[in-house]
Every structure is written in structure tokens, then in C-alpha cells.
Amino acid sequence: MMIHVRQILSPILFLVCVLSAWRSAAQTKPNVLVIYTDDHRFTGIRALGYQDVDTPNIDALVNNGVAYSQTYLMGAFHGATCMPSRAMLMTGRNLFELGNLGHSIPTTHTTMGEAFRDQGYYSYIIGKWHQDQESLRRTFNAGTKIMGLGLYLTDHYRMPLWDYQSAKGLDKSNAYLLKYVKGDTVRVPFDPKLKRGPFGTENTGPHTSELFANEAVKFFENYKKKDPFFMYLAFQAPHDPRQAPQKYRDRYPVDKMKLMPSYSSEHPFDNGDMFLRDEELAPWPRTPEVARQELADYYAIITHLDAQIGKVVAALKANGQYENTLIVLAGDSGLAVGNHGLLGKQNIYDEDGIHVPFIVSGALVKDKGRRVDSFGYIHDIFPTVCDYAGIPIPSSVTGKSLWPAAGEGVTPVRGYTYHAYKQFQRAYRKGDYKLIEYVKAPEIDPKTKEVSLKGSRVTQLFNIKKDPWETLNLSIFPEHFERLHEMQAGLKQAAIENHDDNKLIGYPYNFWDFYELTKPCE
Secondary structure, three states: OOOOHHHOOOHHHHHHHHHHHHHHHOOOOOEEEEEEEOOOOHHHOHHHHOOOOOOHHHHHHHHOEEEEOOEEOOEEOOOOOHHHHHHHHHHOOOHHHOHHHHOOOOOOOOOHHHHHHHOOOEEEEEEEOOOOHHHHHHHOOEEEEEEOOOOOOOOOOOOOEEOOOOOOOOOHHHOEEEEEEOOEEEEEEOOOOOOOOOOOOOOOOOOHHHHHHHHHHHHHHHOOOOOOEEEEEEOOOOOOOOOOOHHHHOOOOHHHOOOOOOEOOOOOOOOOOOOOHHHHOOOOOOOHHHHHHHHHHHHHHHHHHHHHHHHHHHHHHHOOOHHHEEEEEEEOOOOOOOEOOOOOOOOOOHHHHHEEOEEEEOOOOOOOOEEEOOOEEHHHHHHHHHHHHOOOOOOOOOOOOOHHHHOOOOOOOOOOEEEEEOOOEEEEEEOOEEEEEEEEEEEEOOOOOOEEEEEEEEEEEEEOOOOOOOOOOHHHOHHHHHHHHHHHHHHHHHHHHOOOOHHHHOOOOOHHHOOOOOOOEO
């Protein structure tokens, strides 16, 4: 009688054997392409969320790889949530372990690009960087079309850019724009007096998604080095302004858009950050017409982004690099776009703020089409990619590799997730249930420096399995009181385990100073 090897090996040992065989099968170290999208919620990919958004090229990555379907942003202490998100991605450290709330990356925190450089990779960046310049220099050998270093015109067609050189300063004096002049793409110096947009169109200059994708294509066409490459391709889309060429906008007629189950004209209470720039992009209340327009624009820029990602993958194949390239795609945050009466991502609802896509794909991934439901965070992506590529995980990384969770019969890597937004919101997810607690707390106005009370003391409990859009608050029903108390105890314990202490991170206010367990509003 023949016994399959999987019957006599433990799940972990089996995975080790598979990983060893996969690594030895490759003649050289695999190239690694990390694609990071901006404000791209999990349901913004058709193959993952089954919504009416067209993403055929990303769907192909899902079908040719492993999709980690329960990956989340831990949270943020800043309205620009993409800043700490990118710091967590690059360092593999959680929200409460970041340097300067994610503004900068300490030299003691090894970045993803550094880890690959240390293993002989040529590390290259295209697109958005949201941290300090010193960490940029040490993370990459080179790069091009860098954005996000303090200059921003709120316009995908007029994006201030830099060409990266490790020995040269990246300041206002060498930033530039690209525009169309008589059919040619012309580079012009950045003028700090320019008015913010969005004013550009597909007739005035190239879109950021096209710029970054085209640079990746050029890189693959011209790469002749013997060393494997690590590319960080960081798109600005589908971040607002939600601009896309007209042919993509035409694919989403506003009157045909289906609103999500969590659509609401107004959020039912003050969550602590109701009046920042994201929420000022459209008037209150969010009428169905307003919400449909925002959703149509969101889907259009996603489909345009998807087409550019398709060009990048096609270039890998055309240049013979696809067979030995690990392709990773993830998003940095969710986005409300009308859900719960919100537009932005300054919250810890799943689709509105923290649920993100994470896909590992390509010819090197053998178990194609697998969906992994194990809980994970953005800061788990770094060690996961290291495991897939077969390089050591730096000691400064505190995230957990999700690679073992891709096997059958393996214990999940994490038993719960914990989330925070500023001093106003905390969430705890375990099993099918999710608890969100809100408090009223002081906030310092960044412009006037005045202090005012914001937020509300509210409790929400959702059954995410039955109610993934978080529409029915169970916390008010007596039959759920026992579970509510269990989840509240779990929230407090998770705060301790994740070192949720404002003194450690230098933030002026602490959620737990304003949290009264027995006095929530209904």
C-alpha cells in the first residue's frame, strides 16, 4: 500500500519540504516585484470582492497565485493613513512600533529593500514614497519617477516628480512635471506657485498610473544585470482625485452604479475625524447621486490602474523574466466612498478603512487560485515575501510570515486582529465577530493649535461573517451581551499585547484614558 508523504509529515514539516523544493527548483534567486496601490479596498478587485468593478489583470494575478483574503491595515495616528501603512509595509513592524508615527524610518529598522539589497538584489523604486529621504536612500540602489516628498498638486495629470540618485538631494529645486506639448511629453521644472487641482486631463499630461507602469516596462526591457532585482512599484491610484481617461469613465454610467449595503447619507455619530479633507470632497448629506458619482469615479480609476498593471506583467513575460519573478500586489488601506456616510479611510470599518488585498502571484507560485483566510496585517507582508523569496527575515521585523498559512491543515498564524485610529477608535476582531469602540477625546487643531473635544462614546458589535458590510450593530441586543463583554475583555488584552500606549509612540492622547467600559451611547 502506498502512503502519500503528506500523511506521514506534520503540516509544518510538509511546508518546509515544499518550500525547500520550490527554492531549489529555481536556478537563481527569484526577482521580486512588489506592487502597492493607494486607497484600494479589498472589494475593489472583482475576483476578491465580486463587485461591479472590472479588474481583469489583477484577477489574473489572483487566479495565478495565492490571495490572502483577511489582510488588514492595523490603523493610523494620522489622517494620511497611507503614511504609517507604508512604514509598516517597509519595516514589518506594527503601528505602535513605528518611528515618529511612520513619518520616518529609524536606521535600526531594516527596510524591505535593504533586506533584499543585503542578499545581493538590485533594489529599485518607482512611484510613491511617504517617509524620510534618508530611509529612501538606504532602501534602494536607484529609482525613477519618485513622488510624495512634500510636493503635491492634487492632480494625477500634474504630479511633481524626482529622478532618484542616491548621492543627490531630493528637494524643490530638482522636482519636475511632465506635460504634453505638440504630441511630445515634455519635462518642465516644478513651479511652487502652481495652484492645486485637479485641473489636468488626459490631453494635458500623462496620468501617474501610466507614468509608473511605463517606467517599470522600460526597466524590464533594459535590465541586464546578473543580480536579481527587487522592484517597489508604488502607484498613487486609486487615491483621489479620482481621475481617469474618458474611455474608462464611460464604462461606469453614474445612474447604473449599485450602492453598497452599508451606503448611508450620513454617519450616525461623530467618530472623531468627520471633517478632514477626505470628507470634504463631497457635500453632506451623501445623497444616492453623490455616492454613485464617487463610486463610478473610483471604479474608473481602478480599471485604468488595472490596465497599467496588465502592461507591467506583459512586459515581464515579453522579456523572459516572468518565469522567475515573484509578483506581490497589496493595497495600503480601504476607502469608504459612500459607505456608512463616509468618503475617506479615517476609520476602522473593514472596507471603509482597513481591509486590503494581498496577493502573491506568478509562475513561481505553484498552488494557484488558493484563498487563505488566516488573519494578517500589512506589516506581515514583509516577512511573508522573505519566506517566498527564500531570504532571511531581519531581526528588526516583528510581523509574522503568513506563508505557512497557505498550507492545508495549518494552525492560523494569528488568532485575532487589533486596530486603532488616533485616540478615537479601537477595534478587535476574533472569529466571526468584530468590536469597535469609540470615545470622546481632545484633539489639537494642527493649524490653530487649539484643543477641542471630538468624537462620541459608542460601542458597535458586528457579525462579520453574516454582515460583512457592518450594517447591524448587535451590541444593543441582550442576547449578545455575553459575547460583547467577552470581546471587550479581548480588546483590552489585545491593547496590552500590542503595546498600545501613547507614551511609547509620543502621541499626545491615549484612547484608554477616555474609555469607560460601562457608559457607551446607544
